Amino acid sequence: MSINVFEKRAFLVSVASVAVSLGLIAYSTWGMGINVPTCIPLGSKPFQQASVTKHEDKNYEVHYVARMWAFEPTVLRVPTGSTLDIFAMTKDVTHGLLIAGTNVNLMLVPGAVATSRVHFAKPGIYTIVCHEYCGRNHQNMNARIEVSDQIADYSVEGLPTSEGMKLLDAKGCLACHSVDGSAGVGPTFKGAWGAPLQLVDGSTRRFDSALFQEKMSHPDTIVVKDYPPVMPVISLTDDEIAQMEEYLEGLQK
Amino acid sequence: MELQANLRRIILVELLVPLALFIFGAYHGVLQVMYLSGAIRATSVAGIDYYQGLTLHGVINAIVLTTFFAVAFGYTVVSQELKSRVSIAGAALSLFLMLSGAVMTAVMVFLGKASVLYTFYPPLMAHPLFYVGLVIFIVGSWVPLYTWIPVYLRWRRENRGLKTPLGVVGILSTFIVWQMATIPVAFEVLAQLLPWSLGWTSGINVMLSRTLFWFFGHPLVYFWLLPTYVMYYTMLPRLAGGKLFSDFAGRFTFMALILLSCPLGLHHQFADPGISTTSKGIQGVLTLLVTIPSLLTAFTIAASLEFAARLRGGKGLLGWWSKLPYFNPENWLFPYLFCGLLIFLFGGITGIVNASYSMNNVVHNTAWIPAHFHLTVGGPIFLGILGGSLLIVTGLLKKPVVSGTMAMAVPYIWMAGTFVFSTGLFWGGLRGEPRRTNLGLTYMNPTSPSYRADWWLPAHLGMWGGYIMGLAVLLYFVVLIRSLVAAPNAALAPFSLPTSEPYHDEDVAAVRNFTPWVAAAVLLCVAAYYAPIRDMASNGLSTAPGFRPDSPARVSTTH
Numbered sequence: 001m002s003i004n005v006f007e008k009r010a011f012l013v014s015v016a017s018v019a020v021s022l023g024l025i026a027y028s029t030w031g032m033g034i035n036v037p038t039c040i041p042l043g044s045k046p047f048q049q050a051s052v053t054k055h056e057d058k059n060y061e062v063h064y065v066a067r068m069w070a071f072e073p074t075v076l077r078v079p080t081g082s083t084l085d086i087f088a089m090t091k092d093v094t095h096g097l098l099i100a101g102t103n104v105n106l107m108l109v110p111g112a113v114a115t116s117r118v119h120f121a122k123p124g125i126y127t128i129v130c131h132e133y134c135g136r137n138h139q140n141m142n143a144r145i146e147v148s149d150q151i152a153d154y155s156v157e158g159l160p161t162s163e164g165m166k167l168l169d170a171k172g173c174l175a176c177h178s179v180d181g182s183a184g185v186g187p188t189f190k191g192a193w194g195a196p197l198q199l200v201d202g203s204t205r206r207f208d209s210a211l212f213q214e215k216m217s218h219p220d221t222i223v224v225k226d227y228p229p230v231m232p233v234i235s236l237t238d239d240e241i242a243q244m245e246e247y248l249e250g251l252q253k
Numbered sequence: 254m255e256l257q258a259n260l261r262r263i264i265l266v267e268l269l270v271p272l273a274l275f276i277f278g279a280y281h282g283v284l285q286v287m288y289l290s291g292a293i294r295a296t297s298v299a300g301i302d303y304y305q306g307l308t309l310h311g312v313i314n315a316i317v318l319t320t321f322f323a324v325a326f327g328y329t330v331v332s333q334e335l336k337s338r339v340s341i342a343g344a345a346l347s348l349f350l351m352l353s354g355a356v357m358t359a360v361m362v363f364l365g366k367a368s369v370l371y372t373f374y375p376p377l378m379a380h381p382l383f384y385v386g387l388v389i390f391i392v393g394s395w396v397p398l399y400t401w402i403p404v405y406l407r408w409r410r411e412n413r414g415l416k417t418p419l420g421v422v423g424i425l426s427t428f429i430v431w432q433m434a435t436i437p438v439a440f441e442v443l444a445q446l447l448p449w450s451l452g453w454t455s456g457i458n459v460m461l462s463r464t465l466f467w468f469f470g471h472p473l474v475y476f477w478l479l480p481t482y483v484m485y486y487t488m489l490p491r492l493a494g495g496k497l498f499s500d501f502a503g504r505f506t507f508m509a510l511i512l513l514s515c516p517l518g519l520h521h522q523f524a525d526p527g528i529s530t531t532s533k534g535i536q537g538v539l540t541l542l543v544t545i546p547s548l549l550t551a552f553t554i555a556a557s558l559e560f561a562a563r564l565r566g567g568k569g570l571l572g573w574w575s576k577l578p579y580f581n582p583e584n585w586l587f588p589y590l591f592c593g594l595l596i597f598l599f600g601g602i603t604g605i606v607n608a609s610y611s612m613n614n615v616v617h618n619t620a621w622i623p624a625h626f627h628l629t630v631g632g633p634i635f636l637g638i639l640g641g642s643l644l645i646v647t648g649l650l651k652k653p654v655v656s657g658t659m660a661m662a663v664p665y666i667w668m669a670g671t672f673v674f675s676t677g678l679f680w681g682g683l684r685g686e687p688r689r690t691n692l693g694l695t696y697m698n699p700t701s702p703s704y705r706a707d708w709w710l711p712a713h714l715g716m717w718g719g720y721i722m723g724l725a726v727l728l729y730f731v732v733l734i735r736s737l738v739a740a741p742n743a744a745l746a747p748f749s750l751p752t753s754e755p756y757h758d759e760d761v762a763a764v765r766n767f768t769p770w771v772a773a774a775v776l777l778c779v780a781a782y783y784a785p786i787r788d789m790a791s792n793g794l795s796t797a798p799g800f801r802p803d804s805p806a807r808v809s810t811t812h
Binding site for chain 1: 377527542544556690804805
């Protein structure tokens with residue numbers, strides 16, 4: 001028995017409507033340039049530090065860092081008509097970054113960088129919400145972008161301010177050593193300054209300036225008990241050493 | 254032929270235990286809308302945290318209730334339509350595994366050890382027993398298919414040349430999709446989440462884990478939907494007083510869903526980093542193709558209803574719509590299926606929005622998403638489960654439905670509730686309102702610097718809709734409990750599901766054999782997922798340590 005004529009037509013209409021939808025999607029993607037977030041080469045090393053860089057007038061590159069439960073920077077003010085290239089990463093769990101009222105909608109997955117571009121044609125306060133459940137204070141995690149006719153250049157709040165912290169980040173120390181007491185490949189920096197360290201050779205030494213500088217230049221001579229001897233040599237200027245030490249001293253329990 | 258006595262008992266447990274658990278699921282649904290609107294401004298109510306309640310709502314309603322119903326309904330259809338005895342040992346083993354898994358998982362959530370939502374969300378880490386419970390539950394749900402296959406093959410040998418009953422084709426399709434979809438998630442749990450939560454591995458490849466989850470997460474939707482499609486094709490035309498317009502349409506739909514359910518999970522990850530736009534685009538196209546069987550279903554069911562309405566004296570191009578049995582307490586099941594269809598119209602359209610690649614940027618992870626799926630899993634699927642459960646439970650116990658009028662009112666009230674609820678959440682979602690967020694503490698709290706006045710009305714529409722949905726559930730339980738305590742009527746005939754005759758009974762060989770469709774489905778999955786999974790498994794993506802939902806300090810692991 002052959003298939004009913006109305007059913008055949010219904011089938012053709014279904015296929016045709018899907019084809020039309022696909023055509024419209026193709027047009028919006030290539031014709032209007034609205035794509036889903038693209039792929040930054042896998043395995044590229046994520047940045048560690050939030051920052052704002054001005055490339056040219058009204059053209060900014062913003063690096064967002066997400067963590068439980070805040071974004072850095074928290075407030076960014078830019079003039080109306082600005083274009084932002086947004087790069088975002090997470091330091092702990094998976095977060096989301098949605099700028100309400102725009103097409104910026106990113107997942108921030110550990111180990112990867114997400115990116116999108118947004119143009120602010122109209123002034124206003126744009127809320128950035130974390131829209132991926134990230135733990136008990138998820139609902140507190142937001143930031144904002146203020147777009148205004150009244151300003152000529154950007155200003156920003158909520159970036160890490162300490163030079164020492166930035167250096168620890170830039171030199172890669174924070175990959176193994178936490179600053180909040182949590183466990184890592186190496187011991188945490190929190191409360192470590194001035195405290196005794198048990199070494200694998202059985203001796204005990206205080207974490208002070210002498211030990212810090214010796215460890216940086218000859219990491220294999222000082223190995224803390226219960227941790228793997230994997231630290232690389234890190235060369236620092238005297239200024240950098242002073243800034244890092246000042247920061248570490250401030251990291252009390 | 255009456256179902257085997259032991260099978261009847263197993264089916265009753267499989268329907269009534271999840272309905273009892275659903276009381277918690279529904280209670281947390283109503284609490285959700287109160288948290289969302291700011292009617293509750295707290296982290297917890299009665300000792301259960303918002304995100305813990307949300308996990309219960311998702312696990313119980315979307316996993317436990319749906320899967321138990323699919324198994325119970327599947328046993329009923331296969332046993333009735335093939336007029337065959339099935340393995341009671343197999344059915345009992347399945348029930349035992351699913352019950353133990355569900356209880357283990359639920360206990361971990363109630364204890365607050367697993368507030369990670371049913372999507373797992375690594376690197377948030379739950380208690381290992383949460384993951385173990387889910388694996389046992391899923392393995393239990395694999396068993397029925399393997400007890401049905403020999404029964405099906407024997408029936409085919411003994412009935413050469415006859416077409417397999419359409420309902421059986423639908424049920425086997427349901428569980429073939431389930432088998433294909435659950436292998437990656439079982440792998441994710443056993444190879445990634447479980448060793449990591451036990452501290453045997455220090456990190457987890459989050460992108461791989463997300464991708465394995467969504468390989469499962471979207472066909473899960475079709476696993477929910479297929480039993481309802483079986484009811485639409487095999488029961489609804491009969492309930493309307495007519496015949497199924499096309500037998501071919503049903504068989505084609507079931508086979509097409511076997512083919513297309515799995516290779517399109519990436520459309521849940523359009524916003525993810527680490528996946529090329531090519532991979533996303535390919536699965537985006539496949540996602541739109543899967544609408545074809547649903548569009549054909551919409552036509553076939555509408556044509557079947559028209560056929561029934563014209564038999565009842567319906568006239569004119571549209572006038573026949575008035576002749577369907579909308580308000581007949583004797584035929585209380587009809588509105589459960591009919592309202593589900595109406596709701597699904599909107600669920601389907603908004604689903605196409607989500608799937609439409611670049612358009613996803615506007616709605617991904619916003620309140621739009623729960624608005625959409627409360628019109629799918631919370632619409633036709635949920636009403637199918639409520640109606641089907643009441644039909645089978647009362648039928649097997651030979652009890653009357655008390656009362657038919659009240660039972661009939663439930664789907665209409667539920668439909669009104671979902672429309673109000675979803676209107677609010679669609680609207681809020683378009684304005685950036687996030688899903689799965691305790692809005693009352695911040696965004697819906699006028700004293701908070703994060704307050705969003707423009708989300709007030711959308712969130713309150715969501716709340717009012719949620720109350721109406723809660724009322725419908727309350728009424729349903731009144732009907733169910735009154736029916737359960739009513740005296741049985743031994744004079745009633747042995748229970749059987751209503752089944753429709755086909756109007757056009759086409760015989761198309763291409764849709765009469767599962768094997769080529771399953772083989773093509775496997776090939777398509779490999780083609781669609783090879784590139785993204787190769788990238789994720791082999792790249793330098795660092796693995797992430799675990800975090801508990803209540804602390805930003807990573808879970809310490811042994812070295």
